[in-house]
Amino acid sequence: MNDTVVARPVLDGARVQGGGAFDGFVRSGTTIELKAFTGTTGDQGGFAIPREIDAQIDAVLKNASPIRGIANVVQVGSAGYRKLVTTGGTPSGWAAETDARPMSGTPTFVEIAPPMGELYANPSASQAMLDDALFDVEAWLAGEIAAEFAKAEGQAFVNGNGVNRPRGFMQSPTAATNDATRAFGTLQHLPTGTAGDFGANGAERLIDLVQALRAPYRQGATFVMNAATAARIRKFKTSDGQFLWQPSLVSGQPATLLGYPVVEAEDMPDVAAGSNAVAFGNFRMGYLIAERTETSVLRDPYSNKPFVTFYATKRVGGCVSNSEAIKLLKFAAG
Structure with a gap:
């Protein structure tokens, strides 16, 4: 070199x-x-952004891109990231002291390869702004990049089609069958019993959704929905008049529903006939985000004078890594 x-x-x-x-x-x-x-x-x-600015961007992304804040984020060195997931444990059995021990089954592995794409932003500033000593160039650049990246990420982690971008968890196939019989990679949906509505007792439907997630996954589970759906659920009450929704009493902490945090993701669908408007699951175990650690920036002062354009790129991928860890509430009759 x-x-x-x-x-x-x-x-x-x-x-x-x-x-x-x-x-x-x-x-x-x-x-x-x-x-x-x-x-x-x-x-x-390309020039790598210094570590201090990169950390600032990541912090803003975590706040503005809700799925990033609850998913499993791994740093990779190339675009060819692979992860092995076992779909079954090693079977065992009981035997007397002198009984024969026949061969038991072996675990099955599935390879997960999150689709990756290049996330980019093209913020611009005039040269006069850059020359102003009172203007915080680094804070502006980090903020502009974070805003653009968070908007694109928020959509991709929920509804991305997996073509040159992450595959969102809402793009996974769904079935009403339980974990024991459902194919790997297929999420379970629970119908509300009424097309486009929660039915006679919305609180019971939410309880069914929570209990459909097996106990090991409920530790650290989170509700995900958009603001319109949250507004409807916030009005649900128990038989004695208590609200199911508990607003946060501490700044920066999410509200809780049935004892679990609620994250608002505006890219989640509205309540409508056949929509999966509410998700509940352990996204740390169920959704994988793979990204390159470096954000590169190219400075272009020539193409759009008198403005200076900064072309920032970062490779990001994502997909469902454990289809048992995320459940969906489907607003359908069956």
């Missing part, structure tokens, strides 16, 4: 005002150090 050193300011200056290396790159395009695998270098290479 050839190193072409043009200038080398202090490399830990991502937070240093006025002299940071990345700050200089964002404001004026100053080249710090170029790495290339060939003998030639150019101005078309």
Whole structure:
């Protein structure tokens, strides 16, 4: 690898005002150090965002992209991530002291390969804004990228079709059969008994949904729905007049329903005939997000003068990893 050193300011200056290396790159395009695998270098290479800014983006993404906050997020080094999932334990049996021990069954493995795509954002700023010493360039850039990424991620983790993007959990096939007989990769849905409505007793339907999830998965389980569905459920009461919905008493903590946290995801469908408008499950065990750790940025001051465009990319994938860990409430007669 050839190193072409043009200038080398202090490399830990991502937070240093006025002299940071990345700050200089964002404001004026100053080249710090170029790495290339060939003998030639150019101005078309990507620059990794410093760790401090990358962490800031991840924090905003977790807050703005609700599924990311409850799913299993893994950092990968390439786009070819694979995960093995066992669909059954090792069978065992009882025997007397002198009985023969016949061969028992062996566990079955399924390979999970989350579909991946390149998430990108194209924020722009005028050169005058970048030249203003009072303007926090790094905070602006991180905020712009996080807002764009969170919007795209929120949709993909719920309804993504898996083509050059994650496959959302709502795109998985569903069946009314239980875990013992349902095919791997198929989520279980529980019909409400009434098309487009909760039926005579919505509270009982929610209890059925909770209890359909086996006990090992209920530890850490979460309700997922959009705001319109949450507004309807918040009005449900028990026979003695108590609300099922318990608002949070601590800032930053989610409200609870039947003792479980509620996460609002605006990409979830509304209550309608045949829709799966409420999800309940342990998303940490049921949904996998795989992403490259680096967010790369290209600075383009030429294409749209007097604006400077920053082209940011990050590879993200996702899919259901355990179809037993997520259940859906289907608003249908059967």
